[in-house]
Amino acid sequence: MAAFAEKAPFSLRTLPGLLLFSVQLSQALPVPGGSPGEKNAQLVQDYLEKFYQLPREGLRSERQNSPSVIVEKLKEMQRFFGLDETGKPSQETLEVMQQPRCGVPDSGDFMLTPGNPKWKETNLTYRIIKYTKQLSEADVETAIKKAFQVWSNASPLTFTKISQGEPDIKIAFVRGDHGDNSPFDGPNGILAHAFQPGQGIGGDVHFDADETWTQNSSNYNLFLVAAHEFGHSLGLAHSTDPGALMYPNYAFRDPSTYTLPQDDINGIQTIYGPSSNPIQPTGPTTPTACDPSLTFDAITTLRGEILFFKDKYFWRKHPQMRRVELNFISLFWPSLPDGIQAAYEDVDKDLVFLFKGCQYWALSGYDIEQGYPRSISDYGFPSSVRAIDAAVHYRTQTYFFVNDEVWRYDNERQSMEAGYPKSIPSMFPGIESRVDAVFQQNYVFYFFSGPRYYTFNLGAQRVTKIDRSNKWLNC
Ligand SMILES: *[C@@H]1O[C@H](CO)[C@@H](O)[C@H](O)[C@H]1NC(C)=O
Ligand SMILES: *[C@@H]1O[C@H](CO)[C@@H](O)[C@H](O)[C@H]1NC(C)=O
Ligand SMILES: [Zn+2]
Ligand SMILES: [Zn+2]
Secondary structure (H helix, E strand, O other), X not given: OOOOOOOOOOOOOOOHHHHHHHXXXXXXXXXXXXXXXXXXXXXXXXXXXXXXXXXOEOOEOOOOOOHHHHHHHHHHHHHHOOOOOOOOOOHHHHHHHOOOEOOOOOOOXXXXXXXXXXXXXXXXXXXXXXXXXXXXXXXXXXXXXXXXXXXXXXXXXXXXXXXXXXXXXXXXEEOOOOOOOOOOOOOOOEOEEXXXXXXXXXXXXXXXXXXXOEOOOOOOEHHHHHHHHHHHHOOOOOOOOOOOOOOOEOOXXXXXXXXXXXXXXHHHHHHHOOOOOOOOOOOOOOOOOOOOOOOOOEEEEEOOEEEEEEOOEEEEEOOOOOOEEEEXXXXXXXXXXXXXXXXXEXXXXXXXXEEEOOEEEEEEOOEEOOXXXXXXXXXXXXXXXXXXXXXXXXXXXXXXXXXXXXXEEEOOOOEEOOOOOEEHHHHOOOOOOOOOEEXXXXXXXXXXXOOEEEEEEOOOOEEEEXXXXXXXXXX
């Protein structure tokens, strides 16, 4: 038995574009049926019952759960998601609880099942018992097949589709209460669930038929959810690695270039051994904030937040929250590429500009402006400049760092200033090496080069401090 879902977590927002405003939203929205406090208490209760084995209220008719049990379960949940372990339902805890996710619990029976359930054979069969009307049968089959391939590429397992008889893994789109004591909850909230390897219902996968299932970046991409659920069908539990496929919350990634992350490869190979392929697959590893050699690709402010870009991820540092949040770039901006190289905020225009190679994009808040990407030749760069290392905006000027030189763009005259490029140390004494990333805050430029950052005071025109880059991520 894998899931104990009962009531829907109410979902104020599931669209990444709204994340920025979610704090204000959840405070401002009228809350039907109860005060915000009661509503939050119910959300916490439901979430912990479903995913953290909190005993259900009502089943024990005499007593309610004691507050200390809830605090312990809340801490366990906060530890899983890398939140501050306060045992209190902080705003960020409530936000995580409202994200769309898998219905399989993060702790409890599933992970503790004695003997780590696994399939005895490696040649497994599957059958699609019930389809969704939202996609053609052919499209469902393509997504399912591709999702199995994610796992067969990384292990000795094979998957064969059958259309009659008893398969190992039964797949069905079902809604509401569907006879396994784990009802679905309508749109959003719980998207799907799956059962660990075994006879009968073991290995089976159910998708919530009330979700909108897609083949693209609109919520929810069937291939991505299926690949996650099949991990459970094969015996994997949830991972705390936010980049892993087995992370419980949904995050969009481009299916056409999808490669199984290393964390999941390690998981499946621990159970079934290496791939039958002579060349073992390797997958992307999630950057860890406190890795002492961590470097950044680009950094910018955005309406008071600071965004730190790295490969296909960015960390988001909110001024009021201690925690920094790691996100996929594709979760917020499905059309942006990975590996953003430079970024700056133009506070007057209220736009953030992101650069990769010869292209750049403009963001208004978390939305990409129409008409982008555009070419950096707009700024007057010669064609010899193929990429920008770092950029920062100050007053009416934008500084671009390319190799060991700096260019300065005049935003009023809309042209590159004469006399540039200049050597970086001639403009910024003390900044001797290439710049990976730079941003401006309170008349200070923070230059990042390798694992160090340099505080450059614009008034004093000198470096006033050098420290580890990842101090910005609370390390
Ligand atoms: C899987 O392999 C085993 C052993 O080789 C065999 O007995 C079984 O019939 C195979 N099952 C399928 C579905 O091919
Ligand atoms: C995804 O596909 C659906 C159905 O084909 C379509 O309505 C929707 O606009 C698409 N979304 C994107 C972001 O392309
Ligand atoms: Zn799951
Ligand atoms: Zn089910």
